[in-house]
Amino acid sequence: MNKELIRIINQVFEMEKKIGTRPEMSTLLRNIERIKAALEEMGLSYHNPSGEKYSETRTDCEANIVGDLQAKMIISDVIKPVIFEKTDSTGRVIIQKAVVLVEKQSNE
Amino acid sequence: MNNNINFGIDLGTTNSLIAQFKNGQAEVFKNPVGFKETLPSVVAFRNNRIIVGDKAREYIEKDPCNVFSSFKRKMGTTDSFFVGSLGDFRTPIQLSALVLNELKNFIYTGEKPASVVITIPASFDTIQSNATKKAGYEAGFKEVVLLQEPIAASLAFANKNYGTPLEGRWLVYDLGGGTFDVALVRIQHEEMKVVDHEGDNYLGGLDFDNAIIDNILLPWLHDRGGFSECCTDLRSAQSKYNKLYYLLLLKAEEAKVSLSLAEQADIEFEAEDDTGTVQELFLTISRSQFNDAIRSKVSYSVELVKKVLERNKLTRDELSKVILIGGSTYVPLVREMLAAELGIPVSAEVDPTTAVAAGAAYYAGAKPAALQPGLNDIIRATDSAVNVKMAYAKTSRETDEYFTALISGLPAGSFYRITRSDGGYDSGLKPAAERISEILSLQANEVNAFTLKLYNHQQDQLPVPIDTILITQGKFSIEGQPLPNDICIEVDDVVNNTTRLELVFEKNAILPLRKKIVKTLTKTITRTNSESLLINILEGSHFSMPASCIPIGIIEINGSKLEHDLIKGSDVEILLEMSESRDLHVTAITLMNDQEFGEVFSPSERHINLARLRSEVSGILFLAREELKELEEREHFEEAAVTLRQINELEEMERQLRNLKEDDVTDLKYQVEEKKRRLSRAIDSKDKSSAIAFVKEEYFREKEECQYWIGQSASPSLQSRFEKLVQKENDYVNAGSSFVLRNKIDELRQLSWEVRKKDPSVLMGAFHYYATQPMGDFRDQHQAKKFIEIGEKAIERKNYDELYVALMQLYIIHPDSDRRKNPFSGTGIG
Numbered sequence: 037m038n039k040e041l042i043r044i045i046n047q048v049f050e051m052e053k054k055i056g057t058r059p060e061m062s063t064l065l066r067n068i069e070r071i072k073a074a075l076e077e078m079g080l081s082y083h084n085p086s087g088e089k090y091s092e093t094r095t096d097c098e099a100n101i102v103g104d105l106q107a108k109m110i111i112s113d114v115i116k117p118v119i120f121e122k123t124d125s126t127g128r129v130i131i132q133k134a135v136v137l138v139e140k141q142s143n144e
Numbered sequence: 145m146n147n148n149i150n151f152g153i154d155l156g157t158t159n160s161l162i163a164q165f166k167n168g169q170a171e172v173f174k175n176p177v178g179f180k181e182t183l184p185s186v187v188a189f190r191n192n193r194i195i196v197g198d199k200a201r202e203y204i205e206k207d208p209c210n211v212f213s214s215f216k217r218k219m220g221t222t223d224s225f226f227v228g229s230l231g232d233f234r235t236p237i238q239l240s241a242l243v244l245n246e247l248k249n250f251i252y253t254g255e256k257p258a259s260v261v262i263t264i265p266a267s268f269d270t271i272q273s274n275a276t277k278k279a280g281y282e283a284g285f286k287e288v289v290l291l292q293e294p295i296a297a298s299l300a301f302a303n304k305n306y307g308t309p310l311e312g313r314w315l316v317y318d319l320g321g322g323t324f325d326v327a328l329v330r331i332q333h334e335e336m337k338v339v340d341h342e343g344d345n346y347l348g349g350l351d352f353d354n355a356i357i358d359n360i361l362l363p364w365l366h367d368r369g370g371f372s373e374c375c376t377d378l379r380s381a382q383s384k385y386n387k388l389y390y391l392l393l394l395k396a397e398e399a400k401v402s403l404s405l406a407e408q409a410d411i412e413f414e415a416e417d418d419t420g421t422v423q424e425l426f427l428t429i430s431r432s433q434f435n436d437a438i439r440s441k442v443s444y445s446v447e448l449v450k451k452v453l454e455r456n457k458l459t460r461d462e463l464s465k466v467i468l469i470g471g472s473t474y475v476p477l478v479r480e481m482l483a484a485e486l487g488i489p490v491s492a493e494v495d496p497t498t499a500v501a502a503g504a505a506y507y508a509g510a511k512p513a514a515l516q517p518g519l520n521d522i523i524r525a526t527d528s529a530v531n532v533k534m535a536y537a538k539t540s541r542e543t544d545e546y547f548t549a550l551i552s553g554l555p556a557g558s559f560y561r562i563t564r565s566d567g568g569y570d571s572g573l574k575p576a577a578e579r580i581s582e583i584l585s586l587q588a589n590e591v592n593a594f595t596l597k598l599y600n601h602q603q604d605q606l607p608v609p610i611d612t613i614l615i616t617q618g619k620f621s622i623e624g625q626p627l628p629n630d631i632c633i634e635v636d637d638v639v640n641n642t643t644r645l646e647l648v649f650e651k652n653a654i655l656p657l658r659k660k661i662v663k664t665l666t667k668t669i670t671r672t673n674s675e676s677l678l679i680n681i682l683e684g685s686h687f688s689m690p691a692s693c694i695p696i697g698i699i700e701i702n703g704s705k706l707e708h709d710l711i712k713g714s715d716v717e718i719l720l721e722m723s724e725s726r727d728l729h730v731t732a733i734t735l736m737n738d739q740e741f742g743e744v745f746s747p748s749e750r751h752i753n754l755a756r757l758r759s760e761v762s763g764i765l766f767l768a769r770e771e772l773k774e775l776e777e778r779e780h781f782e783e784a785a786v787t788l789r790q791i792n793e794l795e796e797m798e799r800q801l802r803n804l805k806e807d808d809v810t811d812l813k814y815q816v817e818e819k820k821r822r823l824s825r826a827i828d829s830k831d832k833s834s835a836i837a838f839v840k841e842e843y844f845r846e847k848e849e850c851q852y853w854i855g856q857s858a859s860p861s862l863q864s865r866f867e868k869l870v871q872k873e874n875d876y877v878n879a880g881s882s883f884v885l886r887n888k889i890d891e892l893r894q895l896s897w898e899v900r901k902k903d904p905s906v907l908m909g910a911f912h913y914y915a916t917q918p919m920g921d922f923r924d925q926h927q928a929k930k931f932i933e934i935g936e937k938a939i940e941r942k943n944y945d946e947l948y949v950a951l952m953q954l955y956i957i958h959p960d961s962d963r964r965k966n967p968f969s970g971t972g973i974g
Contacts, residue, residue: 066717066733069660070717073660074662088543089544091585092190092193092195093569093570093572094568095177095178095198095199095563095568095569095570096567096568096569098198098202099202100202100390100393100394101203101205101206101390102386102390103381103382104381104382105207112387115394120566127565127566127590128566128590129565129566129567130177130566130567130568131179133178133198135394137387137390139387
């Protein structure tokens with residue numbers, strides 16, 4: 037896989053993340069959606085695992101554990117998303133693991 | 145395969161790698177999970193599972209009682225590691241064996257090497273070396289040959305044959321993620337030998353990342369204000385700034401990588417300040433700032449190098465070069481300082497990350513194995529004594545699902561492991577019992593495929609055939625029902641002067657469904673012209689002609705509805721949503737003027753656009769007449785008679801439609817539409833065996849020719865276009881639509897032409913064909929004469945670009961270019 041393309045996808049993800057926290061920029065989401073649709077046509081997609089449960093069996097993420105280890109941990113911040121590529125044989129494979137920060141669930 | 149060892153392993157303190165010598169090259173294998181070549185030499189024992197590599201590394205600091213790294217430093221000592229979760233000890237040899245076993249999983253070829261070369265640091269004594277051998281045996285290797293790391297790196301350099309060959313003495317400078325080593329190597333009596341070495345087990349790239357934080361980022365935050373406790377509390381696990389530390393560590397590493405290539409790098413992050421307000425922070429770091437931050441660390445490594453030189457009383461002239469290995473040698477300051485302070489040529493040609501593994505493989509490729517190569521266990525006769533019965537939900541709405549299996553006949557001390565095919569889940573190695581269970585995490589809206597593998601006590605895979613575990617997430621519900629047919633949008637095929645179907649939702653997809661597509665306008669629609677844009681949604685096989693499908697919704701956008709003109713080439717975004725009750729909601733946004741059009745179509749109402757219907761009937765009539773001509777030429781008179789009757793019916797429909805008013809209240813248009821579909825299917829379908837047979841024959845002939853020309857061109861991009869074009873050949877050939885096949889034939893012809901037009905003899909042949917056509921055939925005889933003249937002169941001058949232009953112009957004004965062009969109004973989107 038082309039490394040430059042992965043870098044572009046990471047930037048699209050960051051833009052989407054930033055726009056998500058700024059309602060005044062929400063019209064740009066449509067453009068992001070279009071870029072994502074074009075990427076999908078190329079067989080590429082990404083996933084933001086923010087807020088999902090985290091465990092040591094999740095090999096789709098490279099985690100940095102913040103604070104003390106707890107039984108129930110969640111992904112609190114995503115630096116890079118999981119990137120998938122469609123293949124003919126296995127459906128799709130992960131070509132970039134997400135880079136995430138993991139913390140204990142706040143209600144614990 | 146020869147009887148040499150061939151496999152080499154770099155069993156590193158921080159990372160390990162495995163490579164194979166094959167066809168004169170060293171191939172470094174990649175981790176099937178994440179595709180990285182390196183496997184962190186870290187082992188974790190968590191929740192009854194053994195995890196090796198990246199995932200284990202995540203827990204080093206947080207679970208030190210159960211996670212172990214850098215155990216290579218303890219090889220050959222009596223030290224053991226107490227594993228809290230097991231209540232037992234593990235030796236460095238046992239931990240190293242686990243890393244070696246994990247590396248075996250990287251070998252995608254399925255080979256199970258019995259013999260292997262493993263590298264060791266130059267500093268290892270006999271006891272440490274023997275301990276490494278023992279780890280190899282514990283990992284199931286029958287023969288272990290050791291090789292010193294600097295020698296391996298030198299072999300990698302020598303085999304790459306960069307610049308001048310290795311001779312005399314040289315240095316191998318190895319600066320990795322967490323360790324530093326320098327070795328003095330020489331060739332004496334045809335033998336490569338490590339003469340001396342020096343090192344520091346706590347110096348590496350991670351120190352550079354921390355130097356960026358301490359010397360650049362924290363002072364910057366301090367000067368900026370608002371982060372007063374940050375500098376002191378950053379590394380405290382209980383501090384509110386601890387999250388920021390990990391974030392900064394990641395950002396510092398990114399910046400370090402960027403600064404190895406560029407003069408400056410941007411660091412951008414968000415952080416909560418003392419008052420709890422989230423600040424958006426941005427700074428640019430220059431390479432000189434970075435150099436200043438890490439200078440003392442690099443300088444220290446250079447001092448260690450000098451120590452080796454002094455100890456061996458060597459001057460710079462007595463050394464041929466410094467070979468750089470280890471990921472941290474990418475940093476420019478390392479190279480600059482070494483070159484400046486030592487005055488010896490610095491060579492950074494070998495891949496610093498993989499050089500040791502590659503060198504080990506080169507050595508292994510020339511080293512005969514004392515044992516016969518191991519048999520591939522996977523293809524060995526299956527172990528019939530083991531029986532596995534699995535139970536799990538095949539569909540799920542949850543993000544994870546319970547899995548259990550009953551396993552009988554397993555040898556004692558066996559393990560199991562479950563992985564997801566996309567690489568996103570790994571159970572780790574777990575002790576296998578008669579009953580095993582796992583919580584499998586699922587990817588949303590996907591068919592999740594998991595593989596269960598069984599291993600013996602030495603972690604060699606047992607040859608037991610086990611079905612793939614397939615769990616469909618999110619696509620099934622009680623209310624959900626599958627689509628009975630494809631849902632398609634009709635788009636223009638401008639090149640072939642027709643329209644075709646583009647799949648939106650595939651047959652059997654589970655409702656509700658939603659998809660957004662962006663299409664480009666193929667014509668300009670002004671507020672005054674009569675053009676319109678048609679968003680025509682149809683139900684039926686996407687391998688058929690649009691006119692054969694059932695119309696389920698159409699939006700017509702004409703000039704009167706527009707706020708501004710729409711220019712050809714601008715985009716329209718179309719959102720299609722189909723509810724569980726199959727209501728279709730279509731929203732179109734013309735992006736040029738941001739105008740939105742939307743409509744909801746119910747499955748109980750049919751939507752007929754009269755203009756579109758007229759255009760479709762004309763199109764089918766054209767095709768039918770073409771087909772009639774072909775059938776008569778081939779003397780298939782019986783089928784020709786059928787086609788003639790169909791033509792008569794279509795002509796009658798054309799007459800009816802001509803007289804039909806837009807506001808007609810009768811159901812005539814519905815009747816005509818239905819009849820159109822029936823006739824379209826009949827003309828296009830495989831019921832006409834001869835007609836379809838001709839087209840199939842033509843298709844395969846064209847495909848063969850195209851394949852030949854692409855083979856001649858040896859162009860990977862054309863090859864990939866060809867493969868894409870024929871990708872779903874079985875589907876469209878078996879669908880039996882002559883319309884679809886004819887379009888494919890045209891696409892193949894265009895592809896062949898792209899190769900053929902580069903051949904002067906082909907161009908001249910084609911030009912000769914048009915130049916000898918009767919002048920009266922051309923639509924513009926004056927132009928024809930002009931371009932024949934230009935073409936002839938171009939041949940004389942051997943100017944084939946000009947000849948191509950002349951040829952194209954002649955083609956355009958010749959009736960050939962009208963061949964198979966039907967009356968075409970199109971949808972306006974393509």
